[in-house]
Structures are given as structure tokens and as C-alpha cells.
Amino acid sequence: MPAVRRNREGGHMRAPRLVSVVQRRLLVNYRTEPEATARLLPAPLRPQVVNGWAVSGICLIRLSGVRLPAVPAPFGLRSENAAHRIAVEWDTPDGVTRGVYIPRRDTGSRLNSWVGGRLFPGRHHLSRFDVRESASELRIAFADPVDAVRVGVHVRTAATLSGSHLFHDVDQASGFFRRGATGFSTTPDPSHLDGMELLTQGWQVTPVDLASVRSTFFDDPARFPPGSAIPDCGLLMRNVPATWNPLPPMAVRPTGGPVTCSR
Template identity: 60%
Template sequence: MRSPRLSSVIERRLLVNYRVDPDAAARLLPGPLRPQLVRGHAVAGICLLRLGGVRPVGAPRAFGLRSENAAHRVAVEWDGPDGVETGVYIPRRDTASRLNVWAGGRLFPGEHGRADFEVHETSRQVRVALATRDGDARVDVSVEVADELRGSELFADLAEASRFFRRGAKGFSATRSGRHLDGMELRTDAWRVEAGRVHSASSSFFDDPDLFPRGSATLDCALLMRDVPVTWLPLPDLVPGVPLPA
């Protein structure tokens, strides 16, 4: 059964980004994906996402659902029929929603684990913490909205960072079977991001020395999206080791 296109509003999308050694990033990726490099670094991070009004395209917004979600991501590229394409690989997705856990991979692409979230937000401050029910991942991030992007070694300014992440709209997620990756693409005509200044950030994923040896993953910057209407389109499955279809 073909998955439906979904409509929603990104109420909050906090992107916490790390500069990563390319070899460390490559070890996380299935072929035909490879790390997308920026100034010699791979780019990876955590997407802390609250969605509202999630529903099939065309359905009344009154039927839309709301959920807190998280995705660990690596920026990737691959050879497509018209040249190099870009997106993200998602080794794990987690959610506070029981429905997302059940429906992900069944009714729409993207299998999810279950997590408990703690969120504190104002117009200028965002803190998101989560712990997965399987005990494998913990995240705690506190960010303040800033007027400009400062201190990043990946991006010269907010405009450059915005362009990079907008081009990475296609996401391929790991599945429990390991036989394929689920694909989903984000589309919007209202793309806008704000710069964030990180007060504190901890991640059991990026702090794991077995995945990222000492010095191979360094916090770089944070970006924030708020109140952006989007559409999610299913993509053909990717089979590891097999080129993407034309």
C-alpha cells in the first residue's frame, strides 16, 4: 500500500549540529550513501521536532495530531540519475506518541522508538530533554534564540546554514529489518530558520566513544524553525548497497 502524503505544521524544529570526522560518519552509513562534507567536516546532529496538525493531505485540520519527536541524523550525498543529490540518513527516530510508534513503517515511512520528553519553551529560550524507553539514547539541550549565527566552523552565517539544511530535505531512515531504508521528503514554501546560541548540550549518541572516538564529534551550532507549514512526501525505499532508482 502506498503511503499517503502528510500535511502538518512544524511548531518547533531545533537542529543541534555537530562537526564530525568524515571516517567516523562514514562508519554509520549504508551504501550508496556517503557523508556530505562542509569545509572538510561531515555534518551530523539531532532534530528535536514538535509537529502539529499531522494528517493526510486534504483531510480537515481538526483531525490532525500533535507529537514530540527526535531524529539523530547525518548529512549525506549519493549519485542520482542527474548528478549528486543530498539529504540525511537517520539511524534512529524516537517519539512520545504511541500512534507514531505503531504507524511508523506501516502507514507512513519512518519506524520510531518510544521516548519520554521534557520541554520548556519561551519566545527566546528552548530546552528539550529526552530519554528513550530502550535506554539507548539520552539528550538534553538548552538553546537561546540569537540575532545571528556565531561561532560555527561549518557555516559562515545563518543564510549559508539555512541553504544547506533546506537542500537536505530527503531523509532515509534505518529499519529494524535492515533490508531497506524508509524514505520521506519535507517540502514547504515557507522555509525560515533562526540562529540559536547553545547554553548546554549533552547527547549519549555523540558522546559515545565507540561511535565517535575522542575529538571526532564537536558541537558546532543550533538552528530553530517555528510555525512552518510543511508537506511530507513518501520516497521509494532504499536498499542498502543498491543504487537509488532513477
């Protein structure tokens, strides 16, 4: 069932299900200190902890053919997008559920910026993207000229996942992120999060080496004291058909309450 959305006048509307092709999805993963990470989360969310660390990061995704299912593929839209994200879990009547919390989304598309949080779940900040890509190397940078948020990553394709403190190999990392297909994004209303489920066909990721990573979100010492947010590993996915399924909003309590972490 489509998610029920509240419009700016307080009424309700139905957010549509969309289909697309994920031309490129780069996950730049950080290991972050659990207590510092938990302070960023609204209740009832808590960080997932792997090998003593919370799992956070940036998703840098290029979409093409974004459209309603009934619309022919040639009429679909293309855009560069990014999301800062934290792997989380929370308790439900059916047990513990896992997903990702998204404190910020960015897009290079004016249309995405306008419809995000209005007609479609998740507010999207309009940013300027610079992408330079080859078969073995990828450089992505983006910046929001309004609030000075900046990200820059440089990765190279690799044969194996190495140097990670979170995951032993690419199969373990792939399984972890595949289970986190449900994301909840911040909204102007701190009492609820917008929900989205990503359904993919032919899930497959390959490892990349992180040549350099910078993010004003993770580099901010007020948010993450020195040593509490460390780039850990990268994963790359290309040319995967995907469906974006809106979910009902999640009721939350703002950050700043008691800190709890699941181990």
C-alpha cells in the same frame, strides 16, 4: 506517486502523504570527523563534507495538525519528535543527490511509534519528552527507557550565527539544510531505507546559541572517538506549514564496508 511500502506479511501498501504545521523545528548541528562518520553509513551513502567536517546533528520537532490532506485541520494530531541525522550524498544516473541519513527516530506519541515503519516511513522509538520553552530559551530532553538513549539540549535565541566551524553565517547554514529535505531512515531490514521528503512553505530559520548539548549517540566513544563529534551551531524554525511526502525505499548495503568520503 505515493511510496510503495512492504507490510509485515510481505505484501505491499501505499504510504499516505500527510500535511501538518511545524510548530517548532530545532536543528542542533554537530561537526563530525568524516572517516568516523562514514563508518556509520550504509553504501551507497557517503558524508557531505563542509570545511573538512561531516555535518551531523539532531532534529527536535513539534508537529501539530498532522493529517491526511482531505481531513480538516482541527482533527490533526500533535506530537514531539526527534531524529538523529547525518548529511549525505550518493550517486544516481542523474548525478549526485543530497539528503540526510537518519539512523534513529524518537517520538513521544504512541500512535507515531506504532505506525512508523508500518503505515508510514521510518521506525519511531517511543520516548519520554520534557520540553520547557519561552520566547528566548528552549530546553528539550528525551529518553528511551528501553535502550537508554538520552538527549538533552538547552539553547537561547541569538541575533547572529557565531562560533560555527561549518558555516560563515545563517544564510549559508539555511541554504545547506534547505537542500537536504530528503531523508532516509533505518528499518528493521538492513537492505533498505525508508524515504521521506519534507516540503515546507515559507522556509525561514533563525540562529540559536548552544548553552549545553548531550546525546548518548554522539557521546558514545565507540561510535565517535573523543574530539570527533563536536556541537557546532543551532537553527530554529517556527510555525511553518509542511507536507510529508513518502518516497520509494532505497536499497543499501550494510555498514562495515570500504570507507569513502566526498570532499
